[in-house]
Amino acid sequence: MSKKQWFFAIFVVLAGMVIVFAPLPVHATAPTQRTFRVEASQYTYSPAILKVNPGDIISIELISTDVVHGLYVDEYGISVTADPGQTARLTFTADKPGSFRFRCNVTCGALHPFMIGKLQVGPNTWLWRASGLTVLAALAILILRPSPPKAQVT
Amino acid sequence: MRSDLTRFPFVKSLLKNRWPQFLVWFVMLAGFLFAILSGFFGTPVGNRNFGIVFVWIAWWAVLILVAVPFFGRGWCSVCPIPLPGEWLQRGAIMNPPGKKPRWFNLRWPNKLRNIWLQNLTFTLVALFSSVILTTPKVTSIVLAAMLFLAIGMSIVFERRTFCRYLCPVGGFIGLYAQAAPMELRVKNKQVCLACKDKPCYNGSEAGYGCPWDVFPGGLTKNTYCGLCMECLRTCPYDNISVNTRPFSADLSKPSGRMDEAFKAFIMLGAAMIYAGVLLGPWGKIKLAAYSVGSLSWFGYTAVFLAFIFGLLPALFLGAVGIGKVLTKSTLALKQSFTAFATAIVPLGLMFWVAFSLSFVLTNAAYIFSSLSDPFGWGWDLFGTAAISWQPYLTSLLLPLQTGVLVGGLLWTARTTQKVGSKVNISPIPVIIFSTVVTLTMLGLLL
Numbered sequence: 269m270s271k272k273q274w275f276f277a278i279f280v281v282l283a284g285m286v287i288v289f290a291p292l293p294v295h296a297t298a299p300t301q302r303t304f305r306v307e308a309s310q311y312t313y314s315p316a317i318l319k320v321n322p323g324d325i326i327s328i329e330l331i332s333t334d335v336v337h338g339l340y341v342d343e344y345g346i347s348v349t350a351d352p353g354q355t356a357r358l359t360f361t362a363d364k365p366g367s368f369r370f371r372c373n374v375t376c377g378a379l380h381p382f383m384i385g386k387l388q389v390g391p392n393t394w395l396w397r398a399s400g401l402t403v404l405a406a407l408a409i410l411i412l413r414p415s416p417p418k419a420q421v422t
Numbered sequence: 423m424r425s426d427l428t429r430f431p432f433v434k435s436l437l438k439n440r441w442p443q444f445l446v447w448f449v450m451l452a453g454f455l456f457a458i459l460s461g462f463f464g465t466p467v468g469n470r471n472f473g474i475v476f477v478w479i480a481w482w483a484v485l486i487l488v489a490v491p492f493f494g495r496g497w498c499s500v501c502p503i504p505l506p507g508e509w510l511q512r513g514a515i516m517n518p519p520g521k522k523p524r525w526f527n528l529r530w531p532n533k534l535r536n537i538w539l540q541n542l543t544f545t546l547v548a549l550f551s552s553v554i555l556t557t558p559k560v561t562s563i564v565l566a567a568m569l570f571l572a573i574g575m576s577i578v579f580e581r582r583t584f585c586r587y588l589c590p591v592g593g594f595i596g597l598y599a600q601a602a603p604m605e606l607r608v609k610n611k612q613v614c615l616a617c618k619d620k621p622c623y624n625g626s627e628a629g630y631g632c633p634w635d636v637f638p639g640g641l642t643k644n645t646y647c648g649l650c651m652e653c654l655r656t657c658p659y660d661n662i663s664v665n666t667r668p669f670s671a672d673l674s675k676p677s678g679r680m681d682e683a684f685k686a687f688i689m690l691g692a693a694m695i696y697a698g699v700l701l702g703p704w705g706k707i708k709l710a711a712y713s714v715g716s717l718s719w720f721g722y723t724a725v726f727l728a729f730i731f732g733l734l735p736a737l738f739l740g741a742v743g744i745g746k747v748l749t750k751s752t753l754a755l756k757q758s759f760t761a762f763a764t765a766i767v768p769l770g771l772m773f774w775v776a777f778s779l780s781f782v783l784t785n786a787a788y789i790f791s792s793l794s795d796p797f798g799w800g801w802d803l804f805g806t807a808a809i810s811w812q813p814y815l816t817s818l819l820l821p822l823q824t825g826v827l828v829g830g831l832l833w834t835a836r837t838t839q840k841v842g843s844k845v846n847i848s849p850i851p852v853i854i855f856s857t858v859v860t861l862t863m864l865g866l867l868l
Contacts, residue, residue: 311712312705342784342816366820367868369701371784373811375467378556379712381785386703395868398824399861405828406857409835410850 273412280408287400292393299323299361306330308337308350308372311379319388322365328358338373341387347373365390426609426663428654437651437664440516443500451502454565456796461562465798469811471558472796475788477565478555483782485595486774494599498592499649503568504585507576508633518630525577530587530635536681540593541688545730547590548692549723552699552711582633585648592648597685598771599644600672600764601833605665606638606647606654613661614639622653622662629655638662643672645682670768670833676761676841683763684731686770687738690859691730693773697866701780734859738763741851748848761845762852765838769856772830773863776823780867784813823867831860 269277302324307314308331320326330339332350339358340347343366348358372383428434436442453476461473468474489497509515513524547554547564554560572584585592608614614622614637622638625631632638634648638657641647654662677683698704699711699722710718742758745751751758787809792798794807801807835853842849 309705311708313703314705316703316705340813342813345812369703369784369816371813375469378468379552379708381469381556382552382700382708383705384701384703392868394820394824395864398820398828398864398868401824401828402831402857402860402864405832406835406853409832409839410853413839413849 269412276408276412280404280412283404284401287397287404294322297321297323299325301325301327303327303329306339306385307333308339308383309333310335310377311372311383313339313370313383313385316385317388318370318385320362320390322362322390324362324389326358326360326362330356330358335376336374337376337383339370339385340373341370342368344368349374362387362389366394367392424605424665424667426665428662428664433664434654438655440655443651444516446500447502447505450500451505454502454569458562458565458569460796461558461560461565463797464558466558467798468556468558469785469788470792470795470798472792473558473561473565474556475785475792477561479782479785480789482778483786485591486778487782490595490598490602491771491775492602493604493649494602494644495595495647495649496602496604498585498595499651501585503589504572504576504582504633506569507573507584508582510573511576511580512630518625518627527580528578530579530583534587536679537587537593537596537685538681539588540590541681541685543588543590544593544685544692545688545727548688548695549726550714551696552708553714556712581631581635582648583635586634586646593685594689596645597682597689597767599647601670601768601771602644603667603669603671605644605667605671606649606651607641607663607665608639609661609663611639613659617659617661621656621658625652626656626658628658629653631656642675645672670837673764673767673837674840674844676764676844678757678760680756680760683760684735686763686766687734688730690766690770690773691734693770693777694859694863694866695726695729697773697777697780697863701777702866735759738766738852738855741855742847744851745842745848748850749846751845751847753845753847758845758847761841762838762847762849765834765841765849765852766856768833768837769830769860772826772833776826776830776863776867779822779826780819783815783819786814787811820868824864827860827864827867831856 302320304318304326306328328339328348330337330348330350332352332354334352336349336351338347338349343364344360346358346360348356350356366389368387370385370387372380376383428437457473457477460471464471464473485497511525554564571588575584575588620637621628623631629652632652633650634646636646638653699707707722710722713719739759742762743755746753746755746758788811790806790809794804795801834856838849838852838856
């Protein structure tokens with residue numbers, strides 16, 4: 269690699285670090301109490317995507333319409349179990365921003381391991397950062413290409 | 423850049439001696455048969471059944487996260503599926519019996535000497551995967567069918583025809599083995615040319631002729647070498663080496679085969695569909711994929727097939743076509759398409775790694791309980807039956823998946839540039855295609 273290319277490579281690494289670690293502007297909103305009524309049936313949650321703001325106090329009312337289902341929120345490490353026809357409540361503060369899967373934690377049938385929903389606390393910043401990294405990587409390799417194609421021989 | 427592992431006497435004797443491989447085979451075969459039994463006689467609850475948990479979580483994790491990326495066809499060298507058929511075909515378990523093969527010993531038809539059938543068998547397994555992955559009895563039926571099919575084909579045809587032309591797993595292992603940093607090659611091709619009897623292919627008293635129907639002297643890529651080590655045993659000139667090498671060494675030689683090109687698209691597309699269907703929050707699509715025979719399942723099947731065999735290759739073909747226009751290339755579109763398809767092999771492999779990380783880390787806890795209670799009969803063999811489910815390392819999942827996918831894109835983009843310079847076609851549109859599918863995969867996983 270030439271000196272110029274080395275400088276460019278260092279620039280790309282620094283840009284990548286900025287994309288991954290730079291703090292993003294926070295649109296602060298006053299925490300509110302939010303209640304979601306989530307119906308669980310084999311093998312789906314309805315609604316399956318819950319969007320809240322960081323700091324909100326979330327109350328999930330889990331209602332199972334067929335067999336016993338659970339709801340475990342990844343990284344929050346909290347869960348609730350609902351018997352058929354019964355309502356179970358899970359209350360917590362959404363103090364971790366990002367996108368998290370929630371999933372059934374009570375064996376409920378064949379597709380149980382894939383009974384999954386999504387809790388989005390604020391914007392899905394990790395997806396934006398990852399997308400930025402992807403585009404940066406593609407641009408970097410296009411600019412750092414080894415040599416242009418030679419003239420067609422055949 | 424290559425380092426011959428057989429120069430170490432210990433490694434060489436480990437690979438040449440039949441016993442170490444046989445012991446691993448024995449354990450694998452016992453585990454495989456046990457998995458079949460547990461599916462038939464154990465609990466119908468998938469995540470409590472040894473067959474489901476050990477095949478689709480433990481084995482799959484080892485295969486896709488370790489074995490394929492680092493050892494290529496390393497799994498094929500210890501796979502238990504072809505063993506009973508091969509033993510029957512040879513009339514021996516260990517050393518060559520010194521007589522002609524039994525049974526019909528037919529050659530596989532020339533028209534089928536490609537991986538289209540493997541593309542078909544993988545697609546079939548993929549279409550029914552929501553049921554296969556989750557229903558112990560169905561998993562057992564599929565595993566037993568593979569075992570009996572391998573036995574039947576060993577009786578009718580020569581060598582390992584099942585592995586080479588039909589195994590749904592072997593097809594994609596062969597594809598991704600090209601990217602692995604390990605290979606079996608000859609040390610000096612001139613030695614092979616001068617060799618009269620070609621015992622590596624025809625067999626000798628020292629060992630069997632290549633079960634994979636490959637002449638090692640002609641090996642240029644990993645795709646069809648099953649790393650069974652027979653040629654290491656039979657070569658009278660000590661001309662076989664097992665090398666470590668840089669990742670993706672084979673991918674610098676673009677493929678010219680449409681069956682291999684489509685294998686790359688089937689794998690890339692299937693990883694994306696699995697990420698959306700199995701790991702996404704859309705319950706109706708999960709149910710459609712699971713309800714085999716229903717109208718919604720036919721709809722799912724149509725979308726699955728259209729995406730894998732239609733949309734993805736069509737977009738890729740468009741990208742290759744634009745690249746041709748940009749560089750005014752006169753190379754046939756078909757050749758350009760198959761050449762560039764080689765470049766998406768690393769991306770497909772990394773898609774599978776990213777998908778599997780999520781699937782494996784969130785379900786690995788089931789391994790402990792099913793190990794102690796493999797049939798779900800209330801046993802507690804190792805005191806781990808009561809370990810409750812919880813996902814592992816979910817805080818690392820997003821950074822890991824991002825790293826894997828971005829790394830996969832870089833790897834594929836670099837390979838695309840190499841292919842582009844070989845065929846004198848601009849790689850830029852294919853790199854843009856790879857970027858778009860990577861962004862889509864990120865959207866599905868994150």
